[in-house]
Amino acid sequence: MTKLRRSIGATAATAAIALACGSAVAADKFKIGVITFLSGQAAESFGVPAWNGGKLLIEMANQGKLPAPYGTKGFGGMEVEVVLVDEAGGATKQVQEFRNLVQREKVDAVIGYVSSGDCLAVPPVADELKAFTILYDCGTPRVFEEGKFNYVFRTAAHGAMDNVSLARYLKSRKVKVDSFAGINQNYAWGQDSWADFEASMKQIMPNAKVKTSLLPKFGAGQYGTEISALLREKPDLVHSSLWGGDLQAFILQSSARGLHKRSQIALSAGDHVMPQLGKKMPDGIILGARGMNGLSAKAKGGELTNTLWAAYEKAYGVFPVQAPFRMWQGLLGLKTAVEKAMAANGGKKPTQDQLAAAMKGLAWDAPSGHIEMALSDGHQAIQPNAIGKTKWDAAKKQMTLVDIEYYDARCVNPPDGQKAADWIKGGFQGASCK
Numbered sequence: 001m002t003k004l005r006r007s008i009g010a011t012a013a014t015a016a017i018a019l020a021c022g023s024a025v026a027a028d029k030f031k032i033g034v035i036t037f038l039s040g041q042a043a044e045s046f047g048v049p050a051w052n053g054g055k056l057l058i059e060m061a062n063q064g065k066l067p068a069p070y071g072t073k074g075f076g077g078m079e080v081e082v083v084l085v086d087e088a089g090g091a092t093k094q095v096q097e098f099r100n101l102v103q104r105e106k107v108d109a110v111i112g113y114v115s116s117g118d119c120l121a122v123p124p125v126a127d128e129l130k131a132f133t134i135l136y137d138c139g140t141p142r143v144f145e146e147g148k149f150n151y152v153f154r155t156a157a158h159g160a161m162d163n164v165s166l167a168r169y170l171k172s173r174k175v176k177v178d179s180f181a182g183i184n185q186n187y188a189w190g191q192d193s194w195a196d197f198e199a200s201m202k203q204i205m206p207n208a209k210v211k212t213s214l215l216p217k218f219g220a221g222q223y224g225t226e227i228s229a230l231l232r233e234k235p236d237l238v239h240s241s242l243w244g245g246d247l248q249a250f251i252l253q254s255s256a257r258g259l260h261k262r263s264q265i266a267l268s269a270g271d272h273v274m275p276q277l278g279k280k281m282p283d284g285i286i287l288g289a290r291g292m293n294g295l296s297a298k299a300k301g302g303e304l305t306n307t308l309w310a311a312y313e314k315a316y317g318v319f320p321v322q323a324p325f326r327m328w329q330g331l332l333g334l335k336t337a338v339e340k341a342m343a344a345n346g347g348k349k350p351t352q353d354q355l356a357a358a359m360k361g362l363a364w365d366a367p368s369g370h371i372e373m374a375l376s377d378g379h380q381a382i383q384p385n386a387i388g389k390t391k392w393d394a395a396k397k398q399m400t401l402v403d404i405e406y407y408d409a410r411c412v413n414p415p416d417g418q419k420a421a422d423w424i425k426g427g428f429q430g431a432s433c434k
Contacts, residue, residue: 028078028349029078029079029080029081030074030075030076030078030079030080030081030108030109030338030349031080031081031082031083031105031106031107031108031109032080032081032082032083032107032108032109032110032111032334033082033083033085033098033101033102033105033107033109033110033111033112034051034054034082034083034084034085034110034111034112035085035086035087035094035098035101035110035111035112035113035118036050036051036054036085036086036087036112036113036114036137036327037086037087037088037114037115038051038084038086038087038088039086039088040088041219041221041244041245041246042087042088042114042115042243042244042245043088044244044245044276045243045244045245045247045248045272045273045276045321045323046114046243046244046272047086047087047114047323049272049320049321049323049324050114050136050137050324050326050327051084051327052312052315052316052324053308053312053320053323053324053325053327053328054082054111054324054327054328054331055082056308056311056312056315056324057308057327057328057331057332058080058082058331060308060311061073061074061075061080061331061335062074062079062080066304066307067303067304068303069365070304070332070335072339075334075335075338075339076338076339076342076347076349078338078349083101083105083107085097085101085112087112087113087114087115087118090117091115091117091118091120091121091122092121094113094118094121094122095121095122095125098110098122098125098126098131098133099125099129102129103129107131108132108349108355109132109133109134109334109355110126110131110132110133110134111133111134111136111327111330111331111334112134112135112136113135113136113137113138114137114138114323115138115189116138116139116140116142116188116192117187117188118138119135119138119140119143119154120142120143120188122135122152123135123143123147123149123152124147124149126149126151126152127149127150127151127152130150130151130352130353131151131352132151132352132355132356132359133151133152133153134152134153134154134155134330134333134334134359135152135153135154135155135156136154136155136156136326136327136329136330137156137290137323137326137327138154138189139158139159139162139189139192139193139269139290140159140188140189140192141158141159141160141192141196141419141420141421142188142192143158143380144375144376144379144380145376145419145420148376148377149379150356151352151356152379153333153356153359153360153373153379153380153381154379154380154381155326155329155330155333155334155371155373155381156290156291156326156329156330156371156381156383157291157380157381157382157383157385157413158380158420159189159192159193159196159241159268159269159290160192160196160412160413160414160420160421160423160424161290161291161382161383161385161407161412161413162193162196162241162268162269162288162290162385163193163196163197163200163239163241163268164200164412164413164424164428165288165385165386165387165407165412166197166200166239166266166268166286166288166387167197167200167201167203167204167205168200168204168387168405168407168411168412168433169286169387169405170201170204170205170266170286171204171205172405173403173405175237175264175286176236177201177205177208177236177237177264178207178208178209178236179208179209179210179211179233179234179235179236179237180201180208180209180210180211180235180236180237180238180239181210181211181212181213181214181230181233181235181237181238181239181263182194182197182210182212182213182214182238182239182240183214183215183216183223183226183230183238183239183240183242183250184213184215184239184240184241184242185215185217185218185241185242185243185246186215186216186217186218187218189241189243190218190241190242191215193241193268194213194215194239194241195421196420196421196424197239197268198210198213199421199424199425202425203424203425203427203428208236208237211233211235212229212230212233212235214226214229214230216246218246219245219246220246221245221246221249222249222253223249223250223253223254224253227250227253227254227257227259230254230259230263231257231258231259231262234262234263235263236263236264237263237264237265237266238259238263238264238265238266239266239268240265240266240267240268240270241267241268241269242267243269243270243272244272244273247267247270247272247273248273248276248277251273251277251280251281251282252277252280255280255282260282260284260285264284264286265282265285265286266285266286266287267286267287267288268287268288268290269287269288269289269290269322270285270287270288270289271287271288271289271294271295271296271321271322271401272289272294272321272322272323274294274295274321274390274398274399275318275319275321275398275399277399278397278398278399279392279399281390281392281399282390283389283390283391283392284389284390284391285389285390286387286388286389287387287388287389287390287401288385288386288387289321289322289386290322290326290385291322291325291326291329291368291369291383291384291385291386292368292369292383292384292385292386292406293321293322293325293326293367293368293386294319294320294321294322294325294401295319295321295388295400295401295404296386296388296401296404296406297309297325297367297368297369297386298319299401299404300369300406302367304365304366305367308320308324308328308367309367312324319398325366325367326368328366328367328368329366329367329368329371329383332364332365332366333359333362333364333366333371333373333381334359336362336364337355337358337359337362338350338355338358340358340362341354341355341357341358344358359373359378360373360377360378360379361373361374361378362378368383368384369383369384369409370383370384370409371383372409374409374413374416375413375414375416376416377416382409382410382413383409383413384407384408384409385406385407385409385412386404386405386406386407387404387405387407388401388402388403388404388405389401389402389403390402407433408432408433408434410430410431410432411431411432411433411434412431414430415430418430
């Protein structure tokens with residue numbers, strides 16, 4: 001049964017969706033606020049696929065159809081109910097939406113946020129309200145490196161991993177990089193991504209020279225000037241952390257002018273535009289998926305990955321990329337924490353403090369590999385990563401990923417207690433790479 005109603009709150013463009021199995025599972029329900037982009041340029045590549053994956057997993061959980069060790073119906077026998085919020089509108093709006101979820105909707109937990117700006121704005125409010133919150137996607141390391149929170153957790157690795165992995169891949173694959181340039185969005189995510197990549201290259205390929213660093217505004221959409229500059233500079237490699245509609249536009253515009261034939265393109269988080277672009281994505285693009293997500297996870301296989309992959313393809317007619325994978329790992333982490341807390345309190349529905357205690361330092365398995373809340377006093381996850389190259393599969397009529405290299409979590413994430421930038425500049429001390 002699915003029930004739809006308008007949520008409370010003058011500023012809330014939200015919908016509450018009760019996702020229930022056919023029979024009662026428990027007297028209590030567990031109510032989650034889910035925030036992700038449902039409109040705007042981030043919706044097609046990130047927000048909607050993330051919610052599609054989340055909705056699918058919650059339906060399967062409520063029906064007890066998830067593979068072991070997640071076979072318990074709902075969360076600890078409690079039916080999961082969702083209040084869905086559109087992340088569009090900026091940080092000020094999202095802070096108000098968060099307050100509505102906690103104070104009016106009385107959710108038991110919040111999971112959300114793609115935008116690094118939103119991820120920086122919400123945590124202080126979450127701690128003020130003592131509201132258990134999971135950041136499922138946003139990449140800036142600043143959240144926990146510049147702040148300490150009791151009720152906020154990020155269940156995915158931050159963006160430093162993406163750029164360390166890219167530099168390691170270039171070295172292991174002996175890619176010629178005498179010079180490189182960057183095009184990244186001019187806000188926390190883009191600035192941090194470029195800084196981490198440039199610093200990683202200084203350690204791993206120290207003779208490579210920086211040609212230029214371009215920082216167009218978020219949502220620019222038109223990159224003629226930047227592409228002209230890259231063609232003029234002729235770097236061996238162009239690094240980019242562009243995402244969503246910006247990344248689609250850049251690939252289409254730069255490919256039309258042959259940039260990928262002049263320079264090797266390396267995308268730190270590029271897999272999410274593969275289904276939309278299809279054959280328009282050039283072969284040979286080096287890209288990551290912000291973890292062992294999407295096609296790199298499918299290549300590894302496993303019952304949990306294969307089950308959710310098949311269900312997603314059947315439901316939506318397209319293969320899942322990084323967004324649903326990151327939502328899955330966040331929800332499975334929440335389910336694990338809920339059931340751990342219930343096991344410790346006699347099977348009762350956990351309080352916010354009990355949930356936070358259960359989540360701190362937690363580890364669990366997701367379709368994207370083994371997730372560990374290993375950084376920032378147990379509030380920040382590390383996870384494995386993978387980098388590969390695009391190749392069009394004419395038989396399947398879809399873009400695939402080949403020549404994939406996998407990286408252990410402790411090879412490409414900093415040790416606890418070290419800021420990512422300091423760890424990179426210090427030569428990756430403590431990294432464990434098999």
